[in-house]
Amino acid sequence: MEEQQFISSSYMLRPSLLMHAEEIMQREDFSPGTIYALSGLVFQRVPISPKRSPVFHQLLLIAVLPSESQPVKSLQNNLEALLSHYEVSVEKEEQGEEHRVWLSSRELHNFGQITCVPFPRSELQHGKSSILTLLLNLDHLATLIFSIPDWRLLWTSDPRFLASFEPGSQVPAPFQPFSLYPPSYTHDVSFWMEPDTFDELDFHEAVRVATWGAVRDIQLVDRFRHPHMGHASLCYRLAYQSPDRALSRTRVLELQNQLRTLLPLRLNITLR
Structure with a gap:
C-alpha cells in the first residue's frame, strides 16, 4: 500500500x-x-x-x-x-x-x-x-x-442492495445485479497539457468530483507530443455507468459538460 x-x-x-x-x-x-x-x-x-x-x-x-x-x-x-x-x-x-x-x-x-x-x-x-x-x-x-462487481455499491443507499445485509438476517447470498444490462455511455475528452506539470491522478479526481462518481472506467486512447512546442495532447475515453440506477443520455451529457467546465479550473490544461 x-x-x-x-x-x-x-x-x-x-x-x-x-x-x-x-x-x-x-x-x-x-x-x-x-x-x-x-x-x-x-x-x-x-x-x-x-x-x-x-x-x-x-x-x-x-x-x-x-x-x-x-x-x-x-x-x-x-x-x-x-x-x-x-x-x-x-x-x-x-x-x-x-x-x-x-x-x-x-x-x-x-x-x-x-x-x-x-x-x-x-x-x-x-x-x-x-x-x-x-x-x-x-x-x-x-x-x-459476496461477488459485488463494483465497489461503489458499498456506498449506495439503494434499499434493494441494503436489504440483503440487514442485521439479524442469515448469511447473505452472492449479490444479484439489479439489471443485467445497465445503460452505459462513452464520451471522450481531449486537451493540451504540459507534461512536466500534469498529474493523471489529479485528472481522475476531477472526473470523480464533476461526475459524482458516475464514471466506471477511464482509458487513455490517444497521446500526441508537439515536436516543437513541447506540450502534449491527451484524449481520454470515459465510460459512464451507475451501479445502482439507470443513467439517462441527457443526464450523462450534463455531467460531461460539468466536467469540461471544471477541468480548466482545477488543472493547467486547455480543452480541445
Missing part, C-alpha cells in the same frame, strides 16, 4: 491505520497476548476503476505474541483457509528478522498485509516476543465474498 499522507490547511487524510500502532501499544491496558483491533476509513490516490476505491474501510489487528508460536505462519494458515474459495494468493517476504506476507486477489494486488517484527522489550519478559500486525481492506474483502 502506498504510505502517502495528503495534507491541507484544515485536515489530513490517513493512508493507513498502521499510523495508530504506536499509540495503541502505549495504552495502559496494552498487554502481551491480547489482540487489539481498530477499524476505520483510509484514503488513497488511485485511478478510476470498479476494483480500486479512493476510500475504504480498513481493519488493523495488533498484538505482541511469543515468537516460538510462529504467529505469522498461524495467521497466514487461518486466512488461507478462510479465503480459499476466493482465489486469494499469498506472497512472502523476509528481511532479516522482519517477516511480511501480502494477500492479493485477481482484481486487487496487496489488499492485505501481515507483518511480524521482534518486540524491542522482549528482554523484560521470559523468551522472545514479536509484534504482529494485520492490515486488511474490508471493502475489497466484501466484494470478494
Whole structure:
C-alpha cells in the first residue's frame, strides 16, 4: 500500500491505520497476548476503476505474541483457509528478522498485509516476543465474498442492495445485479497539457468530483507530443455507468459538460 499522507490547511487524510500502532501499544491496558483491533476509513490516490476505491474501510489487528508460536505462519494458515474459495494468493517476504506476507486477489494486488517484527522489550519478559500486525481492506474483502462487481455499491443507499445485509438476517447470498444490462455511455475528452506539470491522478479526481462518481472506467486512447512546442495532447475515453440506477443520455451529457467546465479550473490544461 502506498504510505502517502495528503495534507491541507484544515485536515489530513490517513493512508493507513498502521499510523495508530504506536499509540495503541502505549495504552495502559496494552498487554502481551491480547489482540487489539481498530477499524476505520483510509484514503488513497488511485485511478478510476470498479476494483480500486479512493476510500475504504480498513481493519488493523495488533498484538505482541511469543515468537516460538510462529504467529505469522498461524495467521497466514487461518486466512488461507478462510479465503480459499476466493482465489486469494499469498506472497512472502523476509528481511532479516522482519517477516511480511501480502494477500492479493485477481482484481486487487496487496489488499492485505501481515507483518511480524521482534518486540524491542522482549528482554523484560521470559523468551522472545514479536509484534504482529494485520492490515486488511474490508471493502475489497466484501466484494470478494459476496461477488459485488463494483465497489461503489458499498456506498449506495439503494434499499434493494441494503436489504440483503440487514442485521439479524442469515448469511447473505452472492449479490444479484439489479439489471443485467445497465445503460452505459462513452464520451471522450481531449486537451493540451504540459507534461512536466500534469498529474493523471489529479485528472481522475476531477472526473470523480464533476461526475459524482458516475464514471466506471477511464482509458487513455490517444497521446500526441508537439515536436516543437513541447506540450502534449491527451484524449481520454470515459465510460459512464451507475451501479445502482439507470443513467439517462441527457443526464450523462450534463455531467460531461460539468466536467469540461471544471477541468480548466482545477488543472493547467486547455480543452480541445
